[in-house]
Amino acid sequence: MTFYTLTKIEAKLVWRGLDILIFGIIFPIIVALLFGYIMNNELFTQGNTMFLHSYPAVVTISILATGVMGLPLTIADYRHRHILKRFQVTPASPLTLLCAQALVQFIASMLSFLGVTAVYLFVFNYEMTGSFGLFLCSYLFVLMAMYSIGILIGSIVPDQKAANLWGSLAYFGMLLFSGATIPFEIFPQILQNVFAFLPLSQGIQLLKEVSLGGVLSDMIFPIVTMMACVFISGFLSIKYFRWK
């Protein structure tokens, strides 16, 4: 009951904030509509391949907005305002509040996932070669890795300004250069080699392989990268987290 009520209130607060609705839900759906329209056009010679490649990329936009932007900003905000400190002197743990917040961000991301998927399926007749169940599992795995990075940013930044700076850097960096919006394939090879170091580049690579029914050997490196994100961020977050 405690967790349910806390989550409900956090959901109302996030909803009133509008940024998650705009950047996490509406923006990815608009990108999906645009990409579907542009890439399904016969003027685009490689249109169909790019269209197939774009779905696993566009579904990650909401992961970035919620996990790498929304989550660290809220953690830093709640610490800065001493809200976590107030929770420390109650029978509940401040961690319960942060979990409720993370759940709300996760639900927003899943709503966006459903919206983008519906656009691809019903507006542009997208067909996935690989298994959708496996794709969903991979999506959740990538989400976990990105949320870990977001939680790490929220854990180590000294104040809200820093959260904003590092959150924006991670968000825009990966939004633009990991293939989430601008198709990775159109970057020059040399830049591709550089951008491959962005964690989400590997995440999107994994999702692409799974959606195209690729072989496991091509997915090993992305899987290891995602696991490294979870473990390294998790370890550093626990080590450096401050309640106040």
Added chain:
Amino acid sequence: MVLKVKELSVSYGEKTVVDKISFSLQKGEVLGILGENGAGKTSLVEAVLGIRPAVYKEVAILGQSPIHNRKQVFEKVGVQFQESHFPDKMTVSEACQQWSVLYKATAPYQFLLTKFGLQDKEKSLVKSLSGGEKQRLAVLLALLPNPELVFLDELTTGLDTKARKKLWQTLRNYKREGLSIVLTSHYMDEVEALCDRVMILKGGHIICEGTIAEVINYSGQASLEAAYLTLTDEEGEG
């Protein structure tokens, strides 16, 4: 005994801001902790609550450790921090609902809102409240779990005279029902209005403690204000 603290010290690096302080509090008693900014009041309160690293022989709130038994302890202890902030888009009623579900049993918050004169503000955003209203909300939340002991850090800083008097009256009613209170304050009138005992801190030490009459007597002055000024000054020069 609702609170017992034995030889508690708080240090930041080399600097000791609270030095081996001991005190205790009986049921229904109100203790005022006085001292200038930086005297160690807030550090002391936070260390007693277990949220600031400290060394001590004993800290027992309602007979239990606030660190090892924090869940049980904080069911019956309310805290109002110096400044209480809330999320930007949170309404008064949401702040109350959120606080209510953290405890096993609470007073109905609508009843408390009326008691604290906030009944018309239920749907307002907390950030739209005036300073006095915000402070009343913070005290209300501290009293929500029907606590046996509350900590009030700078209760009426920033409040106007009328609002302060009203808040004191409300707290005196709670006291009559058996509530124990630890409060920190800069205001002598507040301490005289509420406290049974005072403890004056300077540089992390207790320089004087006792009932208000005892403190005045000890200083050889005519009022608590004069006593406070004399006592804190003497120590500074000595």
